[in-house]
Amino acid sequence: MEKLIITAAICGAEVTKEHNPAVPYTVEECVREAGSAIEAGASIIHLHVREDDGTPTQDKNRFKLVMDAIHAQYPDVIIQPSTGGAVGMTNDERLQPTELNPEMATLDCGTLNFGGDEIFENTENTIKYFGEKMIERGIKPELEVFDKSMIDMALRLGKKGFIKSPMHFDFVMGVNGGISGTLRDFVFMRGSIPADATYTVAGIGRFEFPLAAAAIIDGGHVRVGFEDNTMISRGVVAESNGQLVEKVVRLANELGREIATPAEAREILGLKA
Numbered sequence: 001m002e003k004l005i006i007t008a009a010i011c012g013a014e015v016t017k018e019h020n021p022a023v024p025y026t027v028e029e030c031v032r033e034a035g036s037a038i039e040a041g042a043s044i045i046h047l048h049v050r051e052d053d054g055t056p057t058q059d060k061n062r063f064k065l066v067m068d069a070i071h072a073q074y075p076d077v078i079i080q081p082s083t084g085g086a087v088g089m090t091n092d093e094r095l096q097p098t099e100l101n102p103e104m105a106t107l108d109c110g111t112l113n114f115g116g117d118e119i120f121e122n123t124e125n126t127i128k129y130f131g132e133k134m135i136e137r138g139i140k141p142e143l144e145v146f147d148k149s150m151i152d153m154a155l156r157l158g159k160k161g162f163i164k165s166p167m168h169f170d171f172v173m174g175v176n177g178g179i180s181g182t183l184r185d186f187v188f189m190r191g192s193i194p195a196d197a198t199y200t201v202a203g204i205g206r207f208e209f210p211l212a213a214a215a216i217i218d219g220g221h222v223r224v225g226f227e228d229n230t231m232i233s234r235g236v237v238a239e240s241n242g243q244l245v246e247k248v249v250r251l252a253n254e255l256g257r258e259i260a261t262p263a264e265a266r267e268i269l270g271l272k273a
């Protein structure tokens with residue numbers, strides 16, 4: 001079986017220090033959290049950035065500062081900026097980190113309710129626009145799919161030339177407003193992607209580790225991190241993103257799956273670097 005790619009979503013846009021005091025806002029805190037995840041076995045950092053007070057931003061300069069600071073210490077790691085940003089941002093605001101020509105970036109494949117009155121908006125034209133920009137810049141999209149219909153959208157836009165194959169999906173499962181984090185729905189999602197596609201799974205909250213185990217067994221890949229879950233076990237706040245990655249590595253060891261280095265992850269995902 002292919003080696004396991006672990007992605008650490010260290011920061012997110014919504015989670016705060018009130019949820020977990022180790023959630024990173026400053027450049028130094030991002031380097032600390034990315035470092036803990038990389039040293040534990042993560043080969044990809046899914047990155048959002050924040051102002052020092054925690055306000056989410058898609059400012060290209062802030063991304064550059066954080067990406068350069070992480071790469072200064074961990075030159076091999078794959079950094080995958082978010083183009084999702086935070087609810088309410090404009091498309092061009094969200095796309096700013098793609099101007100830094102990262103190897104990968106997220107591409108969100110549909111609109112969903114995002115709690116309370118919030119709607120995370122990704123119209124068909126938005127997805128086409130983001131897809132075109134990524135093709136232009138040679139960036140491999142990680143297709144964020146919060147529901148089965150978003151896989152169908154990606155496949156349809158793939159046929160029209162807005163997304164290249166082989167595709168790489170991230171099943172984000174357990175968001176209120178998206179698909180649930182049950183094993184039944186995981187099997188439905190993984191059975192809905194093309195044979196040449198790869199996937200990672202990001203289980204939200206209590207779904208994080210059960211879905212990680214499912215993907216490890218199935219030959220898929222795993223995303224963990226504070227963006228998705230801040231607890232190491234029921235009622236226990238995680239000390240770091242690294243502690244979440246360590247738990248995935250333990251599961252993988254028990255289940256006989258080796259962990260991919262960044263170079264091996266590039267090979268598996270066909271990245272340009």
Ligand code: KMH
Nearest residue numbers: 013082084085086087106
């Ligand atoms: N913060 C969410 C609104 C992504 O990174 O592409 C969107 C998000 C998805 O986190």
Ligand code: ZN
Nearest residue numbers: 012082084227
């Ligand atoms: Zn994200």
